[in-house]
Amino acid sequence: MRPLTFPRGIHPRDHKEATNAKLIEDGPLPDVIILPLQQSAGACCLPAVDSGDKVLVGQKIGDSEALIAAPIHSPVSGTVKAIEPRPHHTGLKLSSVVIESDGQQKHVECKGLSANPSPDEIRRKVRDAGIVGLGGAAFPTQVKLDPPKGQEIVSLIINGCECEPYLTGDHRIMVEEPEQILDGMLLLMKAVEAENGYIGIETNKPDAIEAMIAVTEKYPDIEVIALEEKYPQGSEKQLIEAILDVQVAPNMLPCSVGALVQNVATSIAVSKACRDGLPLVERVITVSGNGIATPKNLRVAVGTRVSDVIDFCGGTRDQVVKLILGGPMMGTTLVGREAPVVKGTSAILALTNDEIAKVDVHPCIKCGKCVEVCPMLLLPYRFGAMVEFGVFDELEDNHIFNCIECGSCAFICPSQLPLVQYIKLGKYSLAQSREKSRSA
Amino acid sequence: MTEEKLKISPAPHIATTETVENIMYSVIYSLIPAGIVAGYFFGLRAIALIITCILTSIATEYVFQKVRAKPISVFDGSAILTGFLFALTLSPRLPFYMAMIGAVVAIGIGKQVFGGLGHNIFNPALVGRAFLVAAFPVAMGSWYQPLTRFGVLTDASTGATPLALMKFEFETTAISSMFFGQISGALGETSAAALLAGAAYLFYKGYIEWRIPFGLVGTVAGVSGIMWLIDPGRYPDPVFSVFAGGLILGAFFMATDYVTSPITPVGKLIFGIGGGLLVVVIRLWGGMQEGVMYGILLMNALTPIINRYTRPTTFGVKQ
Ligand code: SF4
Ligand code: SF4
Numbered sequence: 001m002r003p004l005t006f007p008r009g010i011h012p013r014d015h016k017e018a019t020n021a022k023l024i025e026d027g028p029l030p031d032v033i034i035l036p037l038q039q040s041a042g043a044c045c046l047p048a049v050d051s052g053d054k055v056l057v058g059q060k061i062g063d064s065e066a067l068i069a070a071p072i073h074s075p076v077s078g079t080v081k082a083i084e085p086r087p088h089h090t091g092l093k094l095s096s097v098v099i100e101s102d103g104q105q106k107h108v109e110c111k112g113l114s115a116n117p118s119p120d121e122i123r124r125k126v127r128d129a130g131i132v133g134l135g136g137a138a139f140p141t142q143v144k145l146d147p148p149k150g151q152e153i154v155s156l157i158i159n160g161c162e163c164e165p166y167l168t169g170d171h172r173i174m175v176e177e178p179e180q181i182l183d184g185m186l187l188l189m190k191a192v193e194a195e196n197g198y199i200g201i202e203t204n205k206p207d208a209i210e211a212m213i214a215v216t217e218k219y220p221d222i223e224v225i226a227l228e229e230k231y232p233q234g235s236e237k238q239l240i241e242a243i244l245d246v247q248v249a250p251n252m253l254p255c256s257v258g259a260l261v262q263n264v265a266t267s268i269a270v271s272k273a274c275r276d277g278l279p280l281v282e283r284v285i286t287v288s289g290n291g292i293a294t295p296k297n298l299r300v301a302v303g304t305r306v307s308d309v310i311d312f313c314g315g316t317r318d319q320v321v322k323l324i325l326g327g328p329m330m331g332t333t334l335v336g337r338e339a340p341v342v343k344g345t346s347a348i349l350a351l352t353n354d355e356i357a358k359v360d361v362h363p364c365i366k367c368g369k370c371v372e373v374c375p376m377l378l379l380p381y382r383f384g385a386m387v388e389f390g391v392f393d394e395l396e397d398n399h400i401f402n403c404i405e406c407g408s409c410a411f412i413c414p415s416q417l418p419l420v421q422y423i424k425l426g427k428y429s430l431a432q433s434r435e436k437s438r439s440a
Numbered sequence: 441m442t443e444e445k446l447k448i449s450p451a452p453h454i455a456t457t458e459t460v461e462n463i464m465y466s467v468i469y470s471l472i473p474a475g476i477v478a479g480y481f482f483g484l485r486a487i488a489l490i491i492t493c494i495l496t497s498i499a500t501e502y503v504f505q506k507v508r509a510k511p512i513s514v515f516d517g518s519a520i521l522t523g524f525l526f527a528l529t530l531s532p533r534l535p536f537y538m539a540m541i542g543a544v545v546a547i548g549i550g551k552q553v554f555g556g557l558g559h560n561i562f563n564p565a566l567v568g569r570a571f572l573v574a575a576f577p578v579a580m581g582s583w584y585q586p587l588t589r590f591g592v593l594t595d596a597s598t599g600a601t602p603l604a605l606m607k608f609e610f611e612t613t614a615i616s617s618m619f620f621g622q623i624s625g626a627l628g629e630t631s632a633a634a635l636l637a638g639a640a641y642l643f644y645k646g647y648i649e650w651r652i653p654f655g656l657v658g659t660v661a662g663v664s665g666i667m668w669l670i671d672p673g674r675y676p677d678p679v680f681s682v683f684a685g686g687l688i689l690g691a692f693f694m695a696t697d698y699v700t701s702p703i704t705p706v707g708k709l710i711f712g713i714g715g716g717l718l719v720v721v722i723r724l725w726g727g728m729q730e731g732v733m734y735g736i737l738l739m740n741a742l743t744p745i746i747n748r749y750t751r752p753t754t755f756g757v758k759q
Binding site (some may be wrong): 237249281330351356358362412 | 444446447448450451452453454455458459462463513518556557559698700701703751752753754755756757
């Protein structure tokens with residue numbers, strides 16, 4: 001069968017060859033762990049420990065009463081050194097729990113669920129384990145498992161696209177731990193009482209497709225879907241469009257079309273939580289780019305500093321121009337190596353000059369390429385002009401809030417206009433003016 | 441740890457290597473076959489005319505940017521391209537000073553007064569030509585028989601273009617002559633083969649898109665074909681209509697100008713078909729023998745409106 005896909009999108013060079021055949025290794029066991037209290041979309045956690053407290057692996061160190069929030073746990077045993085602002089990948093200093101490891105890795109007592117848990121039990125476990133979407137958005141998973149009344153989830157889609165260049169963590173997980181992905185998937189399907197399960201994988205990962213087909217063969221309601229290699233294939237709305245052939249309306253969630261999308265790594269986290277009672281304290285990341293001496297796929301403790309991870313990979317070589325947390329299309333540039341890996345971190349990339357975009361900005365020549373590639377059917381060049389000339393009221397009419405900030409338009413623009421920056425600025429200004437009119 | 445000099449910037453961090461310069465220069469290269477054929481049939485003077493137009497365009501762009509204290513970008517390729525395209529619309533023996541005036545108008549009025557690259561409404565090369573047609577109608581309407589090899593066009597005899605022959609004397613010209621360029625006409629209008637070779641290269645590079653050129657050519661062929669079927673004695677056949685005059689040059693190189701044509705796919709089709717209708721109407725029933733220039737200029741004027749009304753429906757909204 002021809003691989004499925006969504007219309008439009010781009011084909012950046014995938015750069016995955018440096019790590020896509022490398023086994024996942026256990027990362028460093030750092031002396032110091034830094035856990036920002038904000039690690040998911042939604043509310044910031046409050047610390048559940050005090051400076052000087054002893055903690056164990058898996059112990060909860062932060063939580064929040066808010067509806068959209070996920071608790072945070074310690075990946076090491078040791079002592080809480082401080083609760084203070086520390087460097088974060090956003091460039092800000094964010095309140096973080098700093099833990100000094102004692103190197104013993106003593107665990108709290110973990111208990112899994114019964115062999116046949118109820119949907120409610122699964123949802124509660126997912127929350128207690130602090131599971132968030134590991135694809136990058138870090139949205140608390142249990143919220144997605146609890147759709148609004150009247151909306152039923154029919155299809156669960158496990159996202160194994162990994163469409164960002166360089167990234168291979170999800171690829172390796174699928175090759176190395178397909179049974180556990182399947183187990184998590186079955187638990188998730190149960191939690192939302194879904195009828196069908198799909199696993200979407202891009203065709204540039206034939207071994208992953210094979211591995212997932214092998215473990216799911218006996219399940220008639222689960223199907224592995226080969227998807228065209230294209231960015232942003234792994235975006236939720238695009239994935240749903242490719243597999244289910246429906247479009248999610250603006251400002252609506254996937255559950256409005258009966259779909260739930262979860263990343264492959266999230267699926268494993270769900271399995272570990274439900275079977276062994278393990279909270280989310282580690283994740284697989286890709287460390288790559290020409291600036292990394294030995295690129296690797298690593299299983300690292302959440303809270304490990306970027307510097308510790310890079311040192312573990314032999315340090316940097318050549319002149320690193322950009323250090324990026326996440327993929328090259330949507331990741332954030334770092335100001336230094338002090339920031340920690342958080343739950344939503346998929347990669348650490350050290351890119352050299354010949355790998356990154358050269359910025360040579362020209363006026364928009366109306367070539368239409370941004371329009372051709374925009375997966376959300378927007379007119380990106382218009383946002384640039386509107387923001388530049390300050391005509392913010394037209395932005396909404398042009399559906400700026402439907403933009404998923406995938407960066408396809410900026411990638412393809414021959415004038416190298418910072419279109420995503422314009423769009424973010426436009427969204428921000430619009431939100432501000434709405435706020436103002438509400439308070440007036 | 442030593443302080444690292446890391447670059448901080450918003451995503452995305454990678455980009456295509458395609459630049460504005462790549463695109464502009466590719467279009468320039470794609471016109472070179474047409475330039476060479478012009479030299480072959482109309483002599484070295486034709487080449488000199490092309491070079492004059494290009495240099496004048498660059499100089500005009502430079503002066504405007506200097507005066508307006510804008511960054512100097514005369515070698516981004518867009519001025520060279522405008523000069524080249526403009527030259528290809530001229531009669532081979534047009535006096536040099538007229539060509540220079542036209543090039544100044546093309547860049548100055550056609551482009552820079554609107555704010556430079558990306559901001560103009562009309563195709564600059566056609567603005568230059570339209571100005572000359574109004575200012576020097578006789579010189580702009582004098583055409584010459586081509587030579588058959590490189591030479592100096594001094595004793596060349598005047599000759600009517602195929603469209604003029606058709607319109608005023610009901611005489612058709614052999615298609616093969618029109619295809620290879622052995623006809624009288626503007627420098628770049630004569631050889632469809634050279635132009636199509638250039639266009640093929642641009643398609644291959646993905647720099648032009650089928651909707652506008654094929655919309656235009658298809659409409660001209662279709663409508664004039666219908667007229668020909670109705671009255672073959674009075675109207676030219678569709679193949680003639682396609683290869684005569686500036687249609688190929690206009691459809692593939694002028695109407696496809698990014699800045700002055702619609703961005704949306706549907707808009708491009710409307711632009712092409714609308715332009716094609718205008719060309720046929722002007723050619724068959726208008727006072728002029730050729731309608732490509734005005735057809736495109738009129739569609740340029742409609743482009744903002746076409747863009748507005750053909751905006752794609754955003755993702756997730758039912759039509
Ligand atoms: S406008 Fe938004 S959704 Fe469309 S390509 Fe650009 S970043 Fe992606
Ligand atoms: S890709 Fe860039 S130059 Fe082309 S229309 Fe879009 S914003 Fe303008």
